Amino acid sequence: MDSKLAAAQREAEEVKDIMLENLNKADERKDKLGDLELRSAKLLDKAQSFHKTSKKVKQKKRKDYLKSKAGLIAVVTVLALVIIIVVVVMLVSSSSDPSVHSAAVTSKPPGQP
Template sequence: MPDKNSRLRQAQEEAEEVKVIMMDNMEKTEERKAKLQDLDKRAEELKFKSKSFHKTSMKVKEQKKCDNIKAKWKLIAVVAASAIIVILVATFMLVNRSSPENTHDIGSIPMNEGGITPTTIGPGK
């Protein structure tokens, strides 16, 4: 009988060891499950944030595109205005230069007999 009792006790001890190992494995499984749930939750949050980021970045991209177009039109307007001003100034200078009232030809000053101009100061005739 001692042999049967020792075998029985040894089997109970082994069963107890297996039970402890199984309980430890169950605890680790629960911990992993909790960690996986946390990771799933984080993944969902990241997915939501990435969608939000994508929408925002698309809005910013469109805004920048519009800003660039506006800047190009403003630049075109400034260049056109500058060109018009240059053309107007050049035209004014050409018209002003060719008008008869601004010429300083000698033939345009009236001369009296004897080559004396009316503005000459001196003894009169």
Template sequence: MSSADVQFHQVLIAIEEGKSRLEQTQEEVEQVKDIMLDNMKKADERSGKLNDLEQQAEDLLEKGKVFEKKASKLKQQKKMSNKKMKIIFISIGVVAGLVVLGLIIFAVIG
């Protein structure tokens, strides 16, 4: 082989090696691109799920406030009901006491 043939052969080998390196680099870039796209997709999904969780938390907080108001109102109603029952029982006791006292006085006088 002549020196021109040897040089030409070396140039061809260098070109082939350059192509394979370029192809390898392009494949790696493509893999990285795919991974990044997948990560972006997952981040979007997580963002949606986080928004859903945030909305659920807000809903639960609102329901908790409503529950607290209703519980407080019910507690107040029960206190009033208990007071009314105490007044009724005391009134019955006083009336019964007066009746007994009246009977005793009537028995003593009469």
């Protein structure tokens, strides 16, 4: 009977040691999980900050793109107007020059035969 009692006590000690080891491992896991939770919270904050910053950069780039597009349209419009004005002036001056020139050639000063 003593041997059965001693065997039961040994088994109880082994179970106790295993349970203490399991508790220690669970404690370590708890600490590691706490660290992971802190790191994940920091990563989440950084991700949200990155998202806000990227939105601002996207808006700024879009605004810059629209400004440059508007500037390009303005330059093209001004150039087109200048070309149209030059062409109109040339047409008007070329159409009025021949009539003045031909009138000057055909008309003779008074008193000349």
